[in-house]
Amino acid sequence: MLNIPEAPAIAGATHLHSGKVRDLYEITDGPHTGELLMVASDRISAFDHVLESTIPDKGEILTRMSLWWFEQLEPLVANHVISTDVPAEVAGRALIVQKLxxxxxxxxxxxxxxxxxxxxxxxxxxxxxxxxxxxxxxxxxxxxxxxxxxxxxxxxxxxxxxxxxxxxxxxxxxxxxxxxxxxxxxxxxxxxxxxxxxxxxxxxxxxxxxxxxxxxxxxxxxxxxxxxxxxxxxxxxxxWVPGGTQPSYDKQIVRNWLLSPESGWDKGSDAPPPALPSEIIERTRARYVEAYERLTGTTF
Structure with missing residues (x-):
């Protein structure tokens, strides 16, 4: 069951939709009126649940990585990014994008x-x-x-x-x-x-x-x-060794912990997953940061 927190109000924008990670707004004031504001939160989901725990800086890492990839891929395909000049409360983790x-x-x-x-x-x-x-x-x-x-x-x-x-x-x-x-x-x-x-x-x-x-x-x-x-x-x-699950640069650390006896959570129950231990949060953040830094060659 998804339990997505209410999206924060942003001046000059109307909230349209919230997904597991992103909140989408329509801009109602300024030069980009009518376009969209796409905000990446620090939320993390697993097994069709949005967890109560968040991963610090995850939204900014995802936004920076998307921007970097859009730039690498420009010779192949157009993208929807208009500007990174976004409201202060979502600076670093939001993009102004075209409505498509x-x-x-x-x-x-x-x-x-x-x-x-x-x-x-x-x-x-x-x-x-x-x-x-x-x-x-x-x-x-x-x-x-x-x-x-x-x-x-x-x-x-x-x-x-x-x-x-x-x-x-x-x-x-x-x-x-x-x-x-x-x-x-x-x-x-x-x-x-x-x-x-x-x-x-x-x-x-x-x-x-x-x-x-x-x-x-x-x-x-x-x-x-x-x-x-x-x-x-x-x-x-x-x-990489074919024949089993490969270590991946994503939220696999979270999934593994939730499925472990240590979490005490039954995936088949209706109960929401428990809060993540600080060690799991820190390791997951580090994995996202490592992926960003290895790909882009820049320090987060």
Whole structure:
């Protein structure tokens, strides 16, 4: 069960929506009136719960990392960022972004087999209708990256893996083809950059929208967050050993603790997860910081 705290009021902006991590506002005053203010909180979620504990600086780390990636990817795809000149109360963890017509599809690229893709593969030998070779295990590198889209679920529900054909039927074959091409191109470039600093980008998800300019030109734009530990699975190249769960640069530390006897929490119960110990909070923050610093080469 999600228990998202009420989003704070921000002068000159109207709150529209809150997700597990981000709060979205429409700007109602100033030069960017009508555009959106996207705020990354320090909230963390696990097993479809938003925890009462927060991870200090997480929102700022995610925002900085998204900005850095948007800059790296500009030669490949336009993005929705307008400005980082945001209200003081959300400085460092918010962006002013364009209002787009969003595609109702999570665009997932996988270069390795794990997570929900592994579950699909073990049951069918395929992932989202894409046949894969026999004998793959958790953490196997795929012969080539694949596009494995998912439908966007209601808040609190799981996204559902779907076939490419289902996406083409929903949004049209031309847009589906473009989203698949963009997703795989962006993944390939991001994986190349990550490998340059000793990281594997196992899989990631993107969101795209459509922008219309004053001349009527239609452009597909990369939106939301991009290539952060909340939307991507990073592994250390030196530690990668197929055949089991790989240590990842995300909230795996939190998940592992919640599932341990030490937490005292029953994942199958209706009870919310307990507060995180300070050590787990500190280790999780350090993992996010390490991912940011390794990728960008800058100190947080």
């Amino acid at each position: 017509q969003m595609f109702p599809v999570e665009c997932v690229a996988r270069g390795y087999l794990t997570g929900s893709g592994l579950i699909d593969y073990d049951q069918t030998g395929e992932v989202c209708g894409v046949p894969l070779p026999h004998g793959l295990v958790d953490g196997s590198r795929l012969p080539k990256p694949i596009f494995t889209p998912a439908t966007k679920a209601e808040l609190g529900d799981h996204d559902e893996n779907v076939s490419y054909e289902a996406v083409a039927k929903q949004i049209g074959p031309d847009d589906a083809s473009m989203l698949r091409e963009l997703t795989l191109d962006v993944y390939a470039r991001a994986d190349e950059i990550a490998r340059g600093v000793g990281l594997i980008l196992a899989d990631t998800k993107f969101e795209f929208g459509v922008r219309h300019d004053d001349l009527g030109t239609r452009t597909i734009v990369l939106a939301d967050e991009v290539l952060t530990p909340d939307s991507s699975r990073y592994w250390s190249l030196d530690e």
